[in-house]
Amino acid sequence: xRIGIIGGGPGGAVAAATLARSGHEVHIFENEVFPRFHxxxxxxxxxxxxxxAIGLPSEQFTAHHYQPKHAAxxxxxxxxxxxxxxxxxxxxxDPPSIFQVERSKFDxxxxxxxVAQGALLHCPSKVTSVDLPSDDKSLPVLHxxxxxxxxxxxxxxxxxxxxxGRETLLARQLGLVDRDGDLMRAAVYGHVAELPxxxxxxxxDISISKSAAGWAWAIPLEQRKWSVGLVLKRxxxxxxxxxxxxxxxxxxxxxxxxxxxxxxxxxxxxxxxxISYRVRQRLGRRWALIGDAGGFADPIFSSGVxxxxxxxxxxxxxxxxxxxxxxxxxxKIGTDHDLATFISxxxxxxxxxxxxxxxxxxxxxxxxxQGIISLLAGNTTSLENKFxxxxxRRMLAQKNKTLIMN
Ligand SMILES: Cc1cc2nc3c(=O)[nH]c(=O)nc-3n(C[C@H](O)[C@H](O)[C@H](O)COP(=O)(O)OP(=O)(O)OC[C@H]3O[C@@H](n4cnc5c(N)ncnc54)[C@H](O)[C@@H]3O)c2cc1C
Numbered sequence: 005x006r007i008g009i010i011g012g013g014p015g016g017a018v019a020a021a022t023l024a025r026s027g028h029e030v031h032i033f034e035n036e037v038f039p040r041f042h043x044x045x046x047x048x049x050x051x052x053x054x055x056x057a058i059g060l061p062s063e064q065f066t067a068h069h070y071q072p073k074h075a076a077x078x079x080x081x082x083x084x085x086x087x088x089x090x091x092x093x094x095x096x097x098d099p100p101s102i103f104q105v106e107r108s109k110f111d112x113x114x115x116x117x118x119v120a121q122g123a124l125l126h127c128p129s130k131v132t133s134v135d136l137p138s139d140d141k142s143l144p145v146l147h148x149x150x151x152x153x154x155x156x157x158x159x160x161x162x163x164x165x166x167x168x169g170r171e172t173l174l175a176r177q178l179g180l181v182d183r184d185g186d187l188m189r190a191a192v193y194g195h196v197a198e199l200p201x202x203x204x205x206x207x208x209d210i211s212i213s214k215s216a217a218g219w220a221w222a223i224p225l226e227q228r229k230w231s232v233g234l235v236l237k238r239x240x241x242x243x244x245x246x247x248x249x250x251x252x253x254x255x256x257x258x259x260x261x262x263x264x265x266x267x268x269x270x271x272x273x274x275x276x277x278x279i280s281y282r283v284r285q286r287l288g289r290r291w292a293l294i295g296d297a298g299g300f301a302d303p304i305f306s307s308g309v310x311x312x313x314x315x316x317x318x319x320x321x322x323x324x325x326x327x328x329x330x331x332x333x334x335x336k337i338g339t340d341h342d343l344a345t346f347i348s349x350x351x352x353x354x355x356x357x358x359x360x361x362x363x364x365x366x367x368x369x370x371x372x373x374q375g376i377i378s379l380l381a382g383n384t385t386s387l388e389n390k391f392x393x394x395x396x397r398r399m400l401a402q403k404n405k406t407l408i409m410n
Pocket of ligand 1: 010011012013014015016033034035036042043044045046047048129130131132167168169170171173191193233276279294295296297303306307308309310312
């Protein structure tokens with residue numbers, strides 16, 4: 005089969021590597037020349053299963069000197085309360101660690117790996133639109149612009165995977181993007197020099213600080229480079245002036261984090277003004293959407309790269325198993341479940357004091373504690389997970405409430 009992939013970020017690169025390893029003719033169209041900046045630097049342990057499956061074992065990460073990550077640390081700003089969730093306390097079988105990655109390097113590594121597996125990269129090449137088949141006999145045609153040597157103006161493919169990230173190329177073309185469930189958040193972020201550890205945190209942890217204004221992250225990338233960011237109400241960011249001013253003016257809402265920053269403001273600072281959006285359909289006739297191209301809620305639990313790569317990997321496997329007309333329903337159910345589970349977890353984070361009672365309690369139910377860690381590691385399917393079962397009951401109750409109200 006000939007497969008066209010729009011976007012060479014983590015989702016596109018993993019789908020490409022999976023398909024190329026199965027002998028398909030894979031074309032990746034990437035608009036930007038790598039290495040390029042991208043936000044989203046904290047991976048989840050379950051990511052490693054995907055990388056190993058495409059031939060990238062953890063030794064490769066170690067060889068590239070990525071910072072090992074063993075836990076997620078949370079702090080309730082202004083209260084002195086903290087909690088640390090080491091992944092080794094998760095459910096049996098969950099991977100105990102992963103890495104923090106500077107995305108410019110990491111995305112480049114994944115993309116080069118896809119090419120090494122046999123995928124054909126066209127870069128810089130922008131897909132401007134796709135003619136989608138209207139019946140079972142015709143095939144999708146990609147329309148392409150770009151300076152890549154020998155870049156075709158258009159290409160017919162057996163299947164098209166949209167991995168274009170927040171660009172959401174196909175979903176926008178089809179009018180499938182909406183802001184239903186929008187959490188009305190925006191982010192401001194960048195890199196600073198080394199920070200002291202939060203109380204109770206250990207080297208390599210992601211540290212999250214929660215306050216009434218929103219939440220803040222600190223991710224160690226290298227000895228002297230940390231990623232820091234604030235997620236705030238959208239209007240605060242949109243009306244807050246320059247990215248530098250937004251960061252500097254809102255850091256006082258996180259007093260302990262402010263003290264650790266000791267006056268540092270990321271330079272350059274960047275913003276993402278509309279974090280969340282929904283895409284109503286992720287699978288159609290000879291097309292599928294993976295990663296951010298299929299919707300995004302919020303980065304609080306660092307789930308974005310995992311969901312993009314797991315979806316790309318599973319789609320690659322499903323297509324390889326059954327061809328372009330494969331029944332991809334199972335892939336769709338799994339991808340929808342992953343996203344819905346994290347959305348439900350994210351809603352809990354923003355749901356008053358619920359999460360504070362769960363995370364920062366002095367005494368916790370051991371099963372719930374273990375279940376939270378398992379989900380923080382990216383395991384969305386364990387039947388042993390008491391916390392996940394609770395989350396699933398909440399999802400069902402909310403769905404039933406919506407049905408009754410409609
Ligand atoms: C503030 C913030 C913080 C985040 N923090 C984390 C985190 O800590 N951990 C985590 O896992 N996730 C995080 N995320 C989410 C993460 O950034 C994304 O989920 C992840 O990058 C999705 O990968 P992807 O491959 O779907 O898309 P992307 O990584 O965005 O890749 C898409 C690629 O497609 C290319 N492209 C776009 N349009 C076209 C076109 N028309 N033609 C050709 N190429 C095109 C782009 O150049 C890009 O390289 C965060 C997100 C935000 C907003």
